[in-house]
Amino acid sequence: NAGVTQTPKFQVLKTGQSMTLQCAQDMNHNSMYWYRQDPGMGLRLIYYSASEGTTDKGEVPNGYNVSRLNKREFSLRLESAAPSQTSVYFCASSEIGGGSPLHFGNGTRLTVT
Amino acid sequence: DQQVKQNSPSLSVQEGRISILNCDYTNSMFDYFLWYKKYPAEGPTFLISISSIKDKNEDGRFTVFLNKSAKHLSLHIVPSQPGDSAVYFCAAIDQGAQKLVFGQGTRLTINP
Numbered sequence: 276n277a278g279v280t281q282t283p284k285f286q287v288l289k290t291g292q293s294m295t296l297q298c299a300q301d302m303n304h305n306s307m308y309w310y311r312q313d314p315g316m317g318l319r320l321i322y323y324s325a326s327e328g329t330t331d332k333g334e335v336p337n338g339y340n341v342s343r344l345n346k347r348e349f350s351l352r353l354e355s356a357a358p359s360q361t362s363v364y365f366c367a368s369s370e371i372g373g374g375s376p377l378h379f380g381n382g383t384r385l386t387v388t
Numbered sequence: 389d390q391q392v393k394q395n396s397p398s399l400s401v402q403e404g405r406i407s408i409l410n411c412d413y414t415n416s417m418f419d420y421f422l423w424y425k426k427y428p429a430e431g432p433t434f435l436i437s438i439s440s441i442k443d444k445n446e447d448g449r450f451t452v453f454l455n456k457s458a459k460h461l462s463l464h465i466v467p468s469q470p471g472d473s474a475v476y477f478c479a480a481i482d483q484g485a486q487k488l489v490f491g492q493g494t495r496l497t498i499n500p
Contacts, residue, residue: 279431306486315397317477318432318490325486333487365431373483374420374439379431 277301281366281380288356288387296351296383298366306372307349308333309341311362312382318365324349325372356387391415392480394491402499407465409494411478414459418480422488423452423463426475435476436463468498 279300288294300307309321310333320333324343338360340352349368353360363384367377393412401407411421419440424432438445438452438461445452451464465472478491 308488310490315492317392317394317492318479320487320489323486331486334489367431372486374422374437374481374488376422376434376437377424377432377488379433381429381431 279366279368279378279380281364281383283383284381286383286385288353288385290357290387292356293352293354294356294385295353296364296366296385297348298350298380299348300366300368300378301347302368302370302378303346304368304370304378305346306369306375307343308367308369308377309339309349309351310365310367311335312365313362321351321364323372353385356385358387361385361387390492391418392478392489392491394476394478394494396494397492398495398497400497400499401468403470404467407463407468407472407496407498409463409465409476409478409496411461411463411491412459413461413480415480415482415489416459417482417484418489420481420483421452421454421461422479422481423450424477424479424490426477426493432477465496468496470498470500472496473498 308323310318322341422437426432
């Protein structure tokens with residue numbers, strides 16, 4: 276019963292480096308999301324994919340790109356990391372989007388120095 | 389522009405008593421509301437939800453109340469247990485859209 280799996284769990288980058296955060300779900304969900312969590316800010320939506328083949332911007336998309344590789348996988352790429360991108364990143368999926376509950380992975384803690 | 393606000397960053401309650409977590413929203417288009425619970429080093433997990441056509445929804449020890457005119461919802465936990473110590477996030481959505489908006493979270497500590 277894996278649910279939503281995120282890799283890696285921890286990452287340290289230098290400013291300007293790039294990396295891709297991976298996310299996969301095994302619940303046959305249609306919608307997938309990337310959030311970041313910062314102290315005092317709650318969870319903010321970066322990008323989402325309502326269904327396979329579609330992606331759309333959330334509240335804080337600048338500095339990020341996403342790829343919905345197939346129905347299971349949704350990756351988040353930082354092309355040129357900045358210290359402001361130090362955060363905990365959560366991937367989530369839901370059956371149909373809208374108000375259907377999100378299922379979250381356990382997060383990736385990213386530090387950019 | 390914080391559309392969903394949880395104004396109490398933390399709350400401490402004695403075991404066995406009632407915990408009340410509050411949430412306010414500004415967007416009148418929101419028509420569905422959810423609460424999530426988060427333990428350290430884990431992702432949030434869904435707890436309970438309520439549609440705007442209702443004013444109360446119960447699930448065991450957890451009850452969510454919605455006051456649309458005040459744009460306010462609250463989560464009641466009774467009786468509170470040590471395992472309820474966690475961060476609680478309120479979230480809201482306009483079901484015609486796809487973007488769930490979260491509050492800042494409230495850290496609940498249940499004291500024995």
